[in-house]
Amino acid sequence: MKILVAVKRVIDYNVQIRVKEDGSGVVTDNVKMSTNPPDDNAIEEAVKIKEAGKATEVVAITVGEEKAQETVRKALAVGADRGIHVKADGVLEPLAVSKILQKVVDKEKPDLVFMGKQAIDDDCNQTGQMLSALLNWPQATFASKIDVKDNKLEVTREIDEGLETIEINVPAIVTCDLRLNEPRYASLPNIMKAKKKPIEEIAASDLGVDVSPRLEQIKVEEPPKRKAGIKVANVAELVQKLKNEAKVI
């Protein structure tokens, strides 16, 4: 079984986001970037499946500018076998990314495509579902447990009401929740080895898909600031305030 894993480069989750003064977006210059956290879970799961002898190859793919390749290199350092970098500049909406991935899936013919359930920059939560629609494959979103069976996966999904278990036939798409596993760190020898693993570069324009944005970002602004409250001296005062001032208990 061959697993394709899509990874995205985003602002690191520990960075305090700053909005640009002209309202055109958020500050990304000189800001630490890293792999979208649930994409790390997707890579980890694919590598674990291969280590368990249930997959033969793990291919990491990213779509984006030159530096996006760092995320593929990182995936190679934790166990992916080879990489693909589809080069594209500018804004790529999930619909465009899913069309690009569809083209790569047509060529690579993986049995499974994994990715994070959501990117922590645009918070769209769309790409996996869109790709499965375009391929007419089954989708298991928000996966917190994956059991590989013969040509089938049993997947536990995190839903609002609790947990849901579904069985999907391969080929299929899985989007990964943070609770799926604990991503490993790359060891120094493996980082060195990863430098020798191949990364195929493809120009998005050669894939023949229309990736022009359909959405216009009119402006980006700071969320309204919450007014600083007061400190109370003791519990009795707190309960009195909640009862008589805020009137919430």
Add this chain to the structure above:
Amino acid sequence: MAVLLIAEHNNKELRPFTLNAATAASQIDSDVHAVIIGQNTTEAAKQLSELPVVKKVLSIEAAHYENFTAENFAPVIVKLADSYSHIVCSANTFGKNLMPRIAAHLDTSQVSDIIKVISPDTFLRPIYAGNAFATIKSNDPKKCVTIRPTSFDPCESTGGSASIEKVDASEEFSNTKFIKREEIKSDRPELGTARIVVSGGRGMQSGDNFKLITEIADKLGAAIGASRAAVDAGYISNDHQVGQTGKVVVPDLYIAIGISGAIQHLAGMKESKVIVAINKDGEAPIFSVADYGLEADLFEAIPQFMEELNKLNTIQK
């Protein structure tokens, strides 16, 4: 053209956030039709027809719709899409799973998780876990929009009398099979809809100590929340997690106990109407969003809090 709202339900009755999504739909256009897809949904369809903002109900029933599989839902909604300018749904796990599948079939760039309707083609949505707000205009002829339910008030639930029209089902998608759903059963209100949430963080120091949180929650009729740190430490199960990677809650009262207030936690609760923080570290970031902050050792403060609550003659439920 009218707006098509996808109702969320459990086959027997509507799930509450359908009412919030209906409000958002009615702000896009006053002509709102609602589709309910499931099995044996007569009663839920009737509830939907009684929402005054809904002008027409489309009911689609088949055995393969019983478990809300997106692969089954998407094609039948796509078939209806010709008659509608917008397709809308709540941005909870049901809508998040389903809507992109519809959008891709329609070749539409979806607008996810909106918190405000600015105009029929322009919406406000949080990005970077609510650390920035983006105003987005959709230039697609047909728009697929998911709605953050807690940002819209629920619509009236009675007084309407929309017609209910049966629509034919589509074929079953055979490559996805539902096995089981384990719903978290609790006498407590659901975290996402509770009026009061009491949350504990790493400061609770152990899973046993969460009993203190449970006592307060019982007294107040509140749901129990937790920070990611408390979940990661194994103090409590992850369905209680509030934050960027957990649930986003907007209760009337949020009580954060022993929670420092990491960015990712604040993203999940800072829109709450009243926030209380109890923490012994006076510099903890949680105090910057708290309406009432108490700098105290929580193991002293919680028993006192119970005592004070017990002194009250009445507590709102």
